[in-house]
Amino acid sequence: MVCAGGTDMIRFESVTKVYDQKSRPALNDVDLEIDRGDFAFLVGPSGSGKSTFLRLILREDRATSGSVYVAGKNVASVPSWRVPRLRRGIGVVFQDFRLLPNKDVFGNVAFAMQVIGRKRHAIRETVPEVLKLVGLEGKERRLPHELSGGEQQRVAIARAIVNKPGILLADEPTGNLDPATSVGIMNILDRINQNGTTVVMATHDDDIVNSMRRRVVELDNGSVVRDESAGEYTAMIPIVNADGTRELRPAKGTVPAAGGQAIAPFDTEEDEL
């Protein structure tokens, strides 16, 4: 992808997204830059705005105010007929894999190249390379229902990267997988990132965030409440100090200031932290 200016691959400038005037904004005045080659986790309680953040990058939705730049381009100024081209530079992986059930492993990955008009020889050359990268050699002719969850997610990742996007967005990619399988998926995402792809991953998986020690951006109620370069999954909770002032502190190991008290942490449940 061509980047018009700076090193940022994704830039949010004062971005607010309101779906419904009667509700609070899904994103509220978010300023954030994600550099080319970064690996950033997006964490935060359910409803904090993670999926909305990803949808705005893909221009599946438009910001109510503010600007979203992808590779230097303001996505709001991309005409509708050019949106497919914008999305071609962005691979996406979801929690529920979303494979084509009647196509085999090779066919699912090849399809992503066919729809953009790649030639048969390019497909025959590239698909095996990508399947090797995700550890699926020898499984080319299996149908999705003949694969484990982890293998299905590998196919989804292969499909997402086969056109060599500059950005890979992953929305809870390990949400349906057991811990050991999740580690395998994270190793693949890490390798893809080391090959130069910018990766943004929304997750509730604290073990994974804590083992990777990459950038962590935490959203709460649509606002960025934490941005650390080698962060942990320490969700922030609101503290009321003795003088009545409020502040956010890490949930783990938080001791309220003398006379203060920790108040109930939003709608986060223990299993989501």
Ligand SMILES: Nc1ncnc2c1ncn2[C@@H]1O[C@H](COP(=O)(O)OP(=O)(O)OP(=O)(O)O)[C@@H](O)[C@H]1O
């Ligand atoms: N299409 C929509 N129409 C109306 N409100 C929406 C829509 N999509 C999301 N919202 C609201 O916007 C807020 C942010 O939702 P979003 O899906 O971005 O959160 P999230 O952090 O991804 O949550 P989760 O972890 O549960 O996936 C929520 O209050 C949600 O109800």
